[in-house]
Amino acid sequence: MHIYPGGWGAYDRKCAGPTRTFGEAQLINAANVLARLQKRSPAYGLPGDFYRDPGIYALELNLLFYREWLFAAHTVELGKSGSYLTLQVGDYPILLTRDRDGQIHAFVNSCRHRGARVCQEAHGVAPKLVCPYHQWTYELDGRLFAARQMGADFDKSQFSLRRIHCETVAGYIFICVAAQPPDFTATRRHIEAYVQPHRLGEARLAFESTIVENGNWKLVWENNRECYHCARNHPELSVTYPDRPTITSTTVADRVVLDHWQTCEAAGLPSAFQISADGQVRTSRVPLLGAAVSYTLSGQPAVRKPLSDALDARLKVGALLMFHYPSTWNHFLGDHAISFRVLPLGPTQTQLTTKWLVHRDAVAGVDYDVDELTRVWLATNEQDRHIVQENQIGMNAPLYEPGPYSQVTENGVRQFVDWYSTRLQQRLVGEKLTDVA
Ligand code: FES
Ligand SMILES: [Fe+2]
DSSP states (O other): OOSSTTOOGGGTTTBSSOOOOOOHHHHHHHHHHHHHHHTOOTTBOOOGGGGTOHHHHHHHIIIIITTSOEEEEEGGGSOSTTEEEEEEETTEEEEEEEOTTSOEEEEESOOTTTOOOSOOSSEEEOSSEEOTTTOOEEOTTSOEEEOTTOOTTOOGGGOOOOBOEEEEETTEEEEEOBSSOOOOHHHHHHHHHHHGGGOGGGEEEEEEEEEEESSOHHHHHHHHTOOTTHHHHOTTGGGTSOOOGGGGOSSOOOHHHHHHHHHHHHTTOOOSOEEOTTSSEEEEEEOOSTTOOSSSSSSSOSBSSOSSTTSOTTSOOOEEEEEETTTEEEEEOSSOEEEEEEEEEETTEEEEEEEEEEETTOOBTTTBOHHHHHHHHHHHHHHHHHHHHHHHHHHTSTTOOOOBOOTTTOHHHHHHHHHHHHHHHHHHHHTTGGGOO
16 A cells, blocks of 8 residues: 555656645655654664555655666667567556667556556567557557547547656666656766677577565665675575675775776776766676686586677676666676666565576577576575565564674665665655655
8 A cells, every 4th residue: 555646746746646635644754754864873774664664665666766767678678660568667557669760768558548558468569559448549659640439629649658758778778757857867878888898789688587576675675785695595696606795895896806807997898896976876897706707507608609799708707787776786797698677566575577688699599598597596586585575574573673784794785775865865855845844
């Protein structure tokens, strides 16, 4: 249940969401959240109700997921004109299309007649988009093409699909449902420099997995942002992925990592740790363990063809790690890339979609074995799903009190929670909720 379903009056000037009255109780709740964030201790985790309270979850949807740029899909998933795919962001059904000119569009997947979902499948290909309810028919660029029995005065031009903001960079499609999205310029520059050499815009989706984790979306992120848990919980990943905290440190990189950056940058691959000023986007290239070049049990490549013709197969490029809060983390290897998309389903439920991309000419069964390609991260995801679920059950206890972070191994978790707390406070203050107490 959402306490603020669909949007608040106070935000409707900026959001595409429906108009609602912003009640006093909700204002007080939001002001309380602000006050608690302002006085939290950054060395400790957030209080338990931040991970289960429907009101706080609704705040997060409205102030984060309906305001930020979110990773939606890869451009290669809309491979040809007429391709479409759908996803759900909170209360927003989203539709992505590629039109006849190759242009990618994002819309609210809601018919302009009486609101039915226009495309119900996860993905497909169609020359036009036909609403299943009464067959209003839309062009791939969102314009209404035909509507039966609507009379002579009916003006089709007034009923195009509602467009939402959409940006593509280095093979990634980002969307934002806010009326005024954050400036994408710096994010574009950052991601492009690091990810473009992996040529994901010319890759092919080899495998996709979607799981539901029974935990709050922040628990999914916090678990991702540390490897304190890796050695005991991830036997497959630990064969190739180093779990020492300096590997992705926000402060100090170790000698092996510094040397790795130097070698890869000399080969034309931007590699050094870089994080945006607001902490939302980070890239860093890490070496894998020993002679490993990929996330396989042997350490050998899972795909015979390198991901990009430009990548030197002899170079141990390790893994480029990239995250963009609150929706995606990614690993780019020499032979394939893996993206992860995080979308909240409820206060204690999160959808995680994982995609494996390979060179477009790589043939399953010839250049790679799909089981070998996916084994390590399917296992790791399942292990993390269990961890997150148990974490949620444990912190649901009314007596739960957050403990301190390890200063050695949990700086990444702290960095995520700092970003979350700062961004939420900025939005709450921006909406003048400080006036309410
Ligand atoms: S709701 Fe789509 S045609 Fe009626
Ligand atoms: Fe994990």
